[in-house]
Amino acid sequence: MKIVTIVGARPQFIKASPVSKALAQAGHQELLVHTGQHYDHKMSQVFFDQMSIPKPYKNLEVGSGPHGQQTALMLERIEQLLLQEKPDRMLVYGDTNSTLAGALAACKLQIPIAHVEAGLRSYNRQMPEEHNRVLTDHCSDLLFCPTQTAIDNLAKEGMQNGVKLVGDTMYDAVLQFTEIANQHSTALRDLDLTPKQYVLATVHRAYNTDVPENLRSIMSALVQLGLTVVFPVHPRTRARLDALDGHAPDTPTIKMVEPVSYLDMLVLEQNAKLILTDSGGMQKEAYFFGVPCVTLRPETEWVETVDAGWNVIADTDPEKIIAAVRDKAWPTTAPPPVFGTGDAAHNIAAHLSEAPH
Numbered sequence: 482m483k484i485v486t487i488v489g490a491r492p493q494f495i496k497a498s499p500v501s502k503a504l505a506q507a508g509h510q511e512l513l514v515h516t517g518q519h520y521d522h523k524m525s526q527v528f529f530d531q532m533s534i535p536k537p538y539k540n541l542e543v544g545s546g547p548h549g550q551q552t553a554l555m556l557e558r559i560e561q562l563l564l565q566e567k568p569d570r571m572l573v574y575g576d577t578n579s580t581l582a583g584a585l586a587a588c589k590l591q592i593p594i595a596h597v598e599a600g601l602r603s604y605n606r607q608m609p610e611e612h613n614r615v616l617t618d619h620c621s622d623l624l625f626c627p628t629q630t631a632i633d634n635l636a637k638e639g640m641q642n643g644v645k646l647v648g649d650t651m652y653d654a655v656l657q658f659t660e661i662a663n664q665h666s667t668a669l670r671d672l673d674l675t676p677k678q679y680v681l682a683t684v685h686r687a688y689n690t691d692v693p694e695n696l697r698s699i700m701s702a703l704v705q706l707g708l709t710v711v712f713p714v715h716p717r718t719r720a721r722l723d724a725l726d727g728h729a730p731d732t733p734t735i736k737m738v739e740p741v742s743y744l745d746m747l748v749l750e751q752n753a754k755l756i757l758t759d760s761g762g763m764q765k766e767a768y769f770f771g772v773p774c775v776t777l778r779p780e781t782e783w784v785e786t787v788d789a790g791w792n793v794i795a796d797t798d799p800e801k802i803i804a805a806v807r808d809k810a811w812p813t814t815a816p817p818p819v820f821g822t823g824d825a826a827h828n829i830a831a832h833l834s835e836a837p838h
């Protein structure tokens with residue numbers, strides 16, 4: 482089967498890595514298309530290099546911009562490519578503007594769409610990701626769900642046909658790359674960190690970066706913690722912190738660094754005492770490694786991690802954040818395996834082989 486895959490943002494490169502391998506092994510022809518939504522070396526190329534992701538067949542070089550403009554440029558360029566290539570199927574990942582543009586372009590040309598990470602919901606319509614995932618699910622005919630919760634969410638919206646429980650491709654990636662990361666990464670030495678003596682933090686959601694009080698509140702919590710905090714800073718957050726005069730903390734305990742590579746991140750996550758994040762991917766990775774997580778959002782899509790006691794929703798409230806870090810009694814047994822068995826990519830490739838085309 483000839484498949485056009487759309488990726489564009491950091492977590493999509495990570496999700497695509499195991500799937501591209503499995504598609505090739507199953508004999509599918511994949512044209513991997515990069516929209517150019519993320520473009521800095523540390524947000525894009527480093528993942529292709531470290532994770533052996535095939536060089537994109539084409540980079541649409543859309544870059545940054547307001548949502549409507551960015552999505553429209555992608556839509557136009559993806560449509561042109563689909564008209565030329567006439568694939569049997571479109572494959573999209575997650576919930577970014579690249580996801581929606583890929584799905585819309587294919588939908589208008591009646592090319593069947595497979596959505597990896599279908600069925601995720603925050604039920605918060607303020608989030609751009611929630612619009613993207615709902616719209617993408619509703620125009621997809623193969624909905625690859627990572628968890629039973631995702632299947633149940635789709636059922637509530639009347640979607641049952643083409644819904645497949647496949648597991649989580651980020652779990653596949655963690656299983657494939659953790660040993661390599663532990664052998665090769667020098668992140669702990671480079672950042673002068675002692676295992677289990679530091680907190681790892683990331684922040685990039687619009688809710689936290691574009692609302693100055695929320696960003697100030699998070700930074701104030703990090704300072705008040707009084708622990709060593711390693712904070713790889715997303716370029717969006719860097720720009721907002723620079724604008725928040727005086728709120729990028731000047732303290733030796735907070736190590737603000739550039740975005741780190743995937744292999745370095747796997748090592749930083751495993752060795753962290755705790756992870757503070759608004760990232761969807763990092764909430765899951767904390768869970769895979771059995772590292773406690775405090776989520777800097779009012780809700781999460783990954784409710785299993787909260788139900789199992791490994792994730793606490795603290796929003797941006799310093800009191801809640803500090804209480805969760807200092808006082809919470811974390812589980813003493815390993816997190817239940819609710820994200821599959823590491824064969825999500827294989828399952829996806831197999832379902833695509835069975836699908837009519």
Ligand code: UD1
Binds near residue numbers: 520545546576579610
């Ligand atoms: C996007 C996704 C979000 C995902 C995140 C993963 C949407 C609506 N949001 O958010 O769901 O969790 O990616 O990281 O699709 N920038 C750079 N260099 C880059 C990329 C971005 O400097 O390589 C800066 C630009 O100023 C840009 C800003 O970051 O305007 C935001 O980038 P954008 O891709 O629009 O959204 P993200 O916040 O990265």
Ligand code: UDP
Binds near residue numbers: 739743744
């Ligand atoms: N990640 C990384 N380096 C960083 C920050 C994140 O490699 O500096 C990885 C992280 O391990 C996870 C993914 O990027 O696999 C999460 O992406 P992000 O937080 O940008 O987006 P989200 O998951 O929230 O959509």
